[in-house]
Amino acid sequence: MKLLTHNLLSSHVPGLRPGGGFPLRIEAAEVRVRPVPFNAAFVSRLVPRLRWDALREAAESLPPEPTPGYEADEEFLRRLHHVLLEVEVLEGSLQCPDSGRRFPISRGVPNLLLSEDEA
Amino acid sequence: PSLSGQPGMAEAEAAGDAWLGPAAAQEGAELAAVIGATVPTGFEQTAAEEVREKLGSASRISKDRGKIYFEVPARSLPQVHRLRSVDNLFVIVQEFKDYQFKENKEDALKDLEDLVKKLPWTDPMKVWELNNSLKKKKTKRKKHNLQSPASRGKLSDGGEEGGADQNNTNDQEDCAQNPVAVEPTGGQDTENPQEVTSRNGVEEEEDNEQSDVKVEVQASSESGTKAGEDQKGEGEVKVLRFRVTCNRAGDKHSFTSNEAARDFGGAVQEHFQWKADMTNFDVEVLLNIHNNEVVVGIALTEESLHRRNITHFGPTTLRSTLAYGMLRLCDPQPTDIIVDPMCGTGAIPIEGAAEWPYCYHIAGDNNPQAVKRAANNISSLLRKNESKDSSTALGVPLDVIQWDICNLPLRTGSVDIVVTDMPFGKRIGSKKKNWDLYPACLMEMGRICTPGTGRAVLLTQDKKCFAKALSRVGHIWRRAQTVWVNVGGLHAAVYLLRRTSEPAQDTRPFW
Numbered sequence: 001m002k003l004l005t006h007n008l009l010s011s012h013v014p015g016l017r018p019g020g021g022f023p024l025r026i027e028a029a030e031v032r033v034r035p036v037p038f039n040a041a042f043v044s045r046l047v048p049r050l051r052w053d054a055l056r057e058a059a060e061s062l063p064p065e066p067t068p069g070y071e072a073d074e075e076f077l078r079r080l081h082h083v084l085l086e087v088e089v090l091e092g093s094l095q096c097p098d099s100g101r102r103f104p105i106s107r108g109v110p111n112l113l114l115s116e117d118e119a
Numbered sequence: 120p121s122l123s124g125q126p127g128m129a130e131a132e133a134a135g136d137a138w139l140g141p142a143a144a145q146e147g148a149e150l151a152a153v154i155g156a157t158v159p160t161g162f163e164q165t166a167a168e169e170v171r172e173k174l175g176s177a178s179r180i181s182k183d184r185g186k187i188y189f190e191v192p193a194r195s196l197p198q199v200h201r202l203r204s205v206d207n208l209f210v211i212v213q214e215f216k217d218y219q220f221k222e223n224k225e226d227a228l229k230d231l232e233d234l235v236k237k238l239p240w241t242d243p244m245k246v247w248e249l250n251n252s253l254k255k256k257k258t259k260r261k262k263h264n265l266q267s268p269a270s271r272g273k274l275s276d277g278g279e280e281g282g283a284d285q286n287n288t289n290d291q292e293d294c295a296q297n298p299v300a301v302e303p304t305g306g307q308d309t310e311n312p313q314e315v316t317s318r319n320g321v322e323e324e325e326d327n328e329q330s331d332v333k334v335e336v337q338a339s340s341e342s343g344t345k346a347g348e349d350q351k352g353e354g355e356v357k358v359l360r361f362r363v364t365c366n367r368a369g370d371k372h373s374f375t376s377n378e379a380a381r382d383f384g385g386a387v388q389e390h391f392q393w394k395a396d397m398t399n400f401d402v403e404v405l406l407n408i409h410n411n412e413v414v415v416g417i418a419l420t421e422e423s424l425h426r427r428n429i430t431h432f433g434p435t436t437l438r439s440t441l442a443y444g445m446l447r448l449c450d451p452q453p454t455d456i457i458v459d460p461m462c463g464t465g466a467i468p469i470e471g472a473a474e475w476p477y478c479y480h481i482a483g484d485n486n487p488q489a490v491k492r493a494a495n496n497i498s499s500l501l502r503k504n505e506s507k508d509s510s511t512a513l514g515v516p517l518d519v520i521q522w523d524i525c526n527l528p529l530r531t532g533s534v535d536i537v538v539t540d541m542p543f544g545k546r547i548g549s550k551k552k553n554w555d556l557y558p559a560c561l562m563e564m565g566r567i568c569t570p571g572t573g574r575a576v577l578l579t580q581d582k583k584c585f586a587k588a589l590s591r592v593g594h595i596w597r598r599a600q601t602v603w604v605n606v607g608g609l610h611a612a613v614y615l616l617r618r619t620s621e622p623a624q625d626t627r628p629f630w
Contacts, residue, residue: 004479005518008456012528022530034514042477045454049533085516109494111521112528113485119526 001110003058004084011096020098023054030091043081044071059083150193152246153211160185161604162444166204183409193246203443209416210246213238218413224373228382235386250419360396369410437466437540446471448615449576453477455535460524465493472517483520490521525559529567531623537564541579553581557588565595566623573618580611
């Protein structure tokens with residue numbers, strides 16, 4: 001699971017308060033880094049769509065906020081690219097912030113299915 | 120004479136019922152290849168666009184559905200093979216737009232026999248040779264990537280050698296392949312023009328998984344047994360082996376495809392002194408007859424290109440060419456986030472990640488086996504991408520998640536495009552389930568999709584159920600385009616929907 005995916009995921013355990021399912025807390029047991037070809041325009045366009053705090057929580061190497069002019073800041077974009085696309089959580093879990101329910105990540109694939117009684 | 124660029128202008132072309140192939144190459148003139156390509160029915164226009172975009176050539180769309188024609192310099196063959204919307208390729212020897220068949224069977228067949236020596240074989244054969252040398256390079260790499268045991272494929276049933284007729288029961292149309300002097304034992308004739316069925320039996324049951332995989336495997340098993348491959352010396356004259364495949368559709372012909380293939384094949388053998396061989400052939404001559412349109416061609420592909428991304432099949436694996444067509448339909452832009460929430464073995468997201476690497480692709484399914492297969496298919500894709508210098512394969516912008524389509528764990532409005540193959544009542548689940556499933560799917564897909572700019576491309580066979588479900592979500596989705604397609608012999612539809620500007624509610628309504 002890449003961190004860009006994590007930024008889009010939200011817990012859907014029933015009965016949460018609005019927004020209470022985001023962000024899922026990552027508990028990583030095994031992480032892999034795998035290079036992905038860099039494209040500045042691609043990363044730059046993603047910035048406005050990201051939930052920045054959630055991304056920072058997931059990856060402490062980022063600055064407190066994207067600074068104006070980030071589109072031209074290649075160093076920043078490369079760091080962001082690395083965080084979003086090159087770091088993969090292979091084993092671990094995602095924890096729903098409100099309910100505490102844990103969802104396992106196995107071989108890079110998070111299992112977000114709720115059980116029959118939960119749904 | 121050059122091909123006119125507009126579809127449907129076939130009739131407006133130069134008068135006469137015969138269109139000659141590219142003018143015989145003069146000294147120094149570049150060899151041109153007139154290519155025929157089979158594509159998923161309904162996506163002819165998409166394929167023509169891809170040809171225009173990648174090869175710069177205009178295409179003609181045949182009246183015989185699922186085929187397009189275009190002309191390229193022969194040196195562009197490698198790019199032609201990399202087209203993503205094309206299933207099979209052939210080089211055209213000659214095309215007759217309005218061939219007059221004699222009413223009497225013997226006369227009609229005699230005409231076909233006589234035709235052989237008049238056809239301009241030279242240049243197409245050069246293209247075939249050029250194509251062969253390209254194939255040899257590819258085969259070595261393919262052997263490497265295959266996951267399954269080599270099984271004899273459709274072209275070599277039961278290990279028969281150069282003898283029995285092939286009765287391909289998957290085809291709905293008439294398709295006969297015949298070596299000379301062997302009486303056919305079967306085959307069907309199509310009285311009314313029908314849609315071309317996918318030749319390689321796309322939708323197979325899970326316990327026939329081997330037959331799904333055979334298509335990819337053909338290249339390696341066949342090249343191993345090909346006549347005279349790699350062993351002949353430079354100066355030796357090799358006797359080519361051939362077979363003729365005839366597809367015939369129309370209700371006014373006095374002969375069957377078996378008969379046409381047999382007699383045409385006989386004349387081909389006379390003319391070239393080739394050896395007829397059903398299973399280990401070098402040259403596959405195609406005789407396509409669709410009412411009064413006759414096209415003689417030589418096959419350039421053995422196995423269908425459409426399985427290329429998938430090594431782990433499931434019961435309903437979608438053709439890559441169809442997946443490509445669906446993706447093209449929604450016109451992905453760089454940075455678009457594209458989700459397939461019922462991905463099965465991952466055909467669509469994998470095609471997406473390969474062809475649109477500047478989008479981000481997410482594949483999800485509730486079925487653990489599907490998720491596992493999708494993840495395995497991605498690993499196979501990564502192995503193919505291994506760069507020669509480093510030992511780590513480059514990653515791709517693609518993730519797999521296990522989830523419930525009716526309750527997607529995705530932020531509202533976070534996704535640009537939803538593309539998926541919706542369950543057909545007959546394969547997964549039953550029609551009754553679709554009745555409840557479809558509206559719930561459309562609502563969830565609407566929730567996760569960006570209002571205003573978001574879109575969805577959905578393939579389904581259950582058109583009635585879909586139309587009804589769509590009518591209930593008119594405030595979220597508008598139908599923009601419908602493409603009628605044929606999936607494993609079933610009539611299906613691909614719907615392009617646009618997300619309205621209405622914001623989604625965060626809480627799901629009750630049904």
